[in-house]
Amino acid sequence: MNFLARTEVWIVFLGLAAFLVLYWVIRGAPIGQSAELENDDEAPAKGYRDRVIAGVVVGLLLVAAGAYAALARGILWSLPLFGIGFGTVLTLVAINRRYRHGSPSLRRAVEFSQSALNGALLAGVLIVVNVVAFRYGGQTFDLTRERAFSLSSQSIAALRSLERPVTLTIFFGQGASARPRVDRVRQLVELYHDANPGRIEVRDIDPFRDLGKYEELLKAVPEVALAQGGGLVVEYGEGEGARRAVLRTADLFELPAAPRNEDELNRYQTIFKGEDAVTAALLRLREGRRWKVAFVLGHGESPLSEISPQRAGLGLWRSRLEAIGAEVVEVNLVRQDVPDDVEIAVVAGPRTKFAADEAARLKRFSDRKKPLLVLLGTQDDVGLADFLKGFNLALGKGVVVDPRFNSRGVISFVYAAIESRPRQAIALPLAGRRVLTPNASPITILGSSSPGGKGETPNPAIIVEPVVRTSGESWVETDLKTPRAVFDAGRDVKGPAIVAVAAYEIPASEAGPNVQPIPRLVLISSSPFLENAFLEVEPTNLDLLNNAVGWLRGRPESGGIAPKSHTALTLSAxxxxxxxxxxxxxxxxxxxxxxxxxxxxxxxxx
Amino acid sequence: MRHVTAILRRDLANYFLSPTAYLILLAFQAIAWLNFWELVDILTRRQVAFSTLNDPMNTYISGSFAFWIAIMVAIPALTMRLLAEERRSGTIESLLTAPVTETEVVLAKWLAGVFMYLALLLPFAIYLPFLRNLGRFDFELGPLISLAIGLTTLGMMFTSIGVFFSAVTKNQIVAAVSTFAVLFLLMLVTMMAYSYAAERRLAWAEPLRFVAVFYQVHAFGTGRLDPRFLVLHLSACIFMLYLSVKVLESRRDQ
The missing domain is CATH 1.20.5 (Single alpha-helices involved in coiled-coils or other helix-helix interfaces)
Known part of the structure; x- marks a missing residue:
């Protein structure tokens, strides 16, 4: 039994059978029976003909064996077999071509072997084409609206930089909607696997069938028990040293509110945040430690703990930062400097003025080449004008209004476009999309051709690039007391206005084409930009903030990834x-x- | 290659001037009608899908069992006579004694088969403009374009298999049954074998899924246009056409 279970035995049997059949076909009679008589004077002797036919058949079988060796063992193993096989057949064909008129059996052997060799060559070429297509043509054309079969550049960059194996374990949940949600998650993780098959392994566990495996998973990751609707375990590394995170499918989808009219009843719009969550979890696990973000508070900023969109608060962004591995701390500059271990400081829409001491502490942090994200948009002076001037920036007077691109008719709640051809990674994944910039001020880049920018001597080490601009139909309204804003050519400044910029430093000592710029500051001139209410209305705001943080940290791949929106349509008929x-x-x-x-x-x- | 057009025109004329073409088209129209009826029925139920993967439009045509059965019957029926009939009636002799090469004959026959196959898909496409304009249903065009490309290359491969068996034998029934058997193997046996292997998590499940035509077309239907499948279809097509040419050449020598 063991003898018959060996693959080699079957290959030898198959080879023998193929030899007998081919020999029969070409010779015109099986072994042991006499072949047709060939009386032509030019025909060689019977024994010679049989030997030539046997040689041709052996040569062809060696070519077939070469193909098998290439598949089973590798190309190198196949080369000797191909060489001997092709060599034998070609030699026999060349020598015996002269008998083609006198010997029908040798003519048959020559023609058959020529056709077989041509067929083998064509098959070989086609196999090579398929192997190349399989290996290098794995990029599919995604023709879906929601780009369901595409990963963002951040995810691909994160997957390519993996140093340890990653296991993505999908476990099913209960309930009617659990299955389609898990299907969506599975389809996503298959994209991760396809992007780096050497590092990513995907496992499926059905808690109702694979009881043993589910118990093991529960033992390793007890949080799985809390994910009743199913979910995904992201495991970075193997064995004892592996780090794990659980993502609940319920958290990966945003479902629509109850429909209010027939149109909403026919359009079921859901948002899938899976890619953002999985990539963020991977990056968090890869880093292993939490990195600190300090919110500079004490100037009337909204509370960090409030997560309700109905109340003023910054809790939504805080929880998002924590989800991607940040430790959020509060800093009051009246009492302390920004701690040394803080990677980024955030000035989150102050309403009262910074004391000179506080501004100096902020500057000291910045002078250590630590990056800042600043959200200022108030028309009152908050005492940071000099600080911004050091980055070749100034906030203009007035509020940007746009009668066309606004939220719900409030013309100072402007939808501004992210640069469509950005040069830095903040805007790259979001190019062309719009963010909601409520009560934004125009930003002036000092020393540039932008309004108010001429005549100033800029800091030559700092380069500023616009990230977000309002439309050409917008303008900067300076008469803030008028209830109905109208463009006044004499006083107002016509748009587009810059409402977000990124500033980086080119170290003077390292001038050259390969010099790495140091991210220093992102300024968004809309104080409420990161408020819960606006993040809820426009999730792109959150994506831009995350991208800004990723860029400032020098990890552009850790920025936010835009969620995928799907609208299931019902035919109203x-x-x-x-x-x-x-x-x-x-x-x-x-x-x-x-x-x-x-x-x-x-x-x-x- | 200048004779290809003439032979192609003759074959298409033969096909469309016979009642068989219209009977097959009527059968496909009936299947398309039932298929669309089912689709409308599903679409009018409230949709709560979470992604394009579960969109009922994805399974229009590609998920229809009746469509696949019809294709597995229609392609052998269309291709069985392309060369076998010429051999049975003896017209292949006059064709091959004319100054045309075997490659031209095979290419023309194959192209005729592909055109006939594409004509069979038209009844399914005719409903879509009505659904969009009359039903004001804004379905995604991308997956349908992907499906159309996939079904075309698949049809090219299937037709080349039919042409090969039609070249091998002069008995049309043998050609049709052989073609049906291979299509059945590619369609259903690979699908069932994959289900078996996937359930037992066997190592060869993934390679099987890659060659299983049903899953290939399902991927096309969801809007995932995988060039690897296109290369596979076209490679198989080229190889089968090559074999058909060789078979015709050997017949000429006999």
Missing amino acids: DPTLRARLILVPTVLSFILILGLGATTYLARRA
Whole structure:
């Protein structure tokens, strides 16, 4: 039994059988029976013919064995077999071509072997083309609206930089909607696997069937028990040293509110945040430690603990930062410096003025080449004008308004576009999308051609690039007391206005084409930009903030990834419309086919 | 290659001047009608899908069992006579004694088969403009374009298999049954074998899934246009056409 279970035995049997069949076909008679008589003077002796046919068959079988060796062992193993096989057949064909008129069996052998060799060559070329397509053509064309089969550049960069194996374990949940959600998650993790098959392994565990495996998973990751709707375990590394995170499928989807009208009833729009969550978890696990973000508070900023979109608060962004591995701390500059271990400081829309001491502490942090994210948009001076001037920046007077791109008719709640051809990683994944910038001020880049920028001597080490601009229909309204804003050519400044910029430093000592710029500051001139309410209305704001943090940290791949939105459409059709939809094309089609058929019949009969 | 057009025209004329073409088209129209009826029925139920993967439009045509059965029957029926009929009636002799090469004959026959196959898909496409304009249903075009490309290359491969068996034998029934058997193997046996292997988590499940035509078309239907499948279809097509040419060449020598 063991003897027959070996693959080599079966290959030898198959080879023998193939030899006998091919020998029979070419010779015209099986072994042991005499072949047809060849009386032509030019025909060689019977024994010679049989040996030539046997040699051709052996050569062809060696070519087939070479193909098997290439598949099973590798190309190198196949080369000797291919060499001997092709060599034998080609030599025999060349020597015996002269007998093709006198010996039918040798003519058959020559023609058969030529066709077989050509076929083998063509098959080889086609196999190579397929192997190349399989290895290098794995990039599919994603023709879906929601880009369901594409990963963002951040995820691909994160996957390529993995140093340890990653296991993504999908576990099912209960409930009617659990299955389709898990299907979506599975499809996503397959994209991760395809992007780096050497590092990413995908496992499926059905808690209702794979009880043993589920118990093991529970033992390793007890949080799985809390994910009743199913989810995904991201495991970075192997064995004892592995780090794990649990993502609940319920947290990966945003479901629509109850429909209020027929139109909403027919459009079920969901948002899938899976890619953002999985990539963020991977990056967090890869880093292993939490990095600190300090929010500079004490100037009337909204509370960090409040997560309700109905109340003023910054809790939504805080929780998002924590999800991607940040430790959020609060700093009051009246009492302390920004601690040394803080990677980024955030000035989150102050309403009262910074004391000179506080501004100096902020500057000291910045002078240590530590990056800052600053959200200022107030028309009152908060005492940071000099600080911004050090980055070649100034906030202009007035509020940017836009009668066309605004939120719900409030013209100072402007939808501004992220640069469509950005040069830095903040805007790259979001290029062309719009963010909501409520009560934004225009930003002036000192020393540039932007309004108010001329005439100033800029800091030559700092380069500033616009990230977000309002539309050409916007303007900077300076008369803030008028209830109805109207463009006044004499006082107001016509748009587009810059409302977010990124500033980086080119070290003077390292000038050259390969010098790495140091990210220093991102300024968004809209104080409420990161408030819960606006992040809820426009999730792109959150993506831009995350991208800004990723860029400032020098890890652009850790920025936010835009969620994927899907709208499931229901066909709104009463019975009459349904009947028309089905019957009109059917009847037309039947008439057309029958008409064409009848016309053809009559024409042929005539 | 200048004779290809003439032979192609003759074959298409033969096909469309016979009642068989219209009968097959009527059968496909009936299947398309039932398929679309089912689709409308599903679409009018409230949709709560979470992604394009569960969109009922994705399974239009590609998920229809009747469509696949019809294709597995129609392609052998269309291709069985392309060369076998010429051999049975003896017209292949006059064709091959004319100054045309075997490659031209095979290419023309294959192209005729592909055109006939594409004509069979038209009844399914005719409903879509009505759904969009009359039903005001804004479905995604991308997956349908992907499906159309996938079904075309698949049809090219299937037709080349039919042409090969039609070249091998002069008995049309043998050609049709052989073609049906291979299509059945590619369609259903690979799908069932994959299900078996996937359930037992066997190592060869993934390679099987890659060659299983049903899953390939399902991927096309969801809007995932995988160039690897296209290369696979076209490679198989080229190889089968090469074999058909060789078979015809050997017949000429006999």
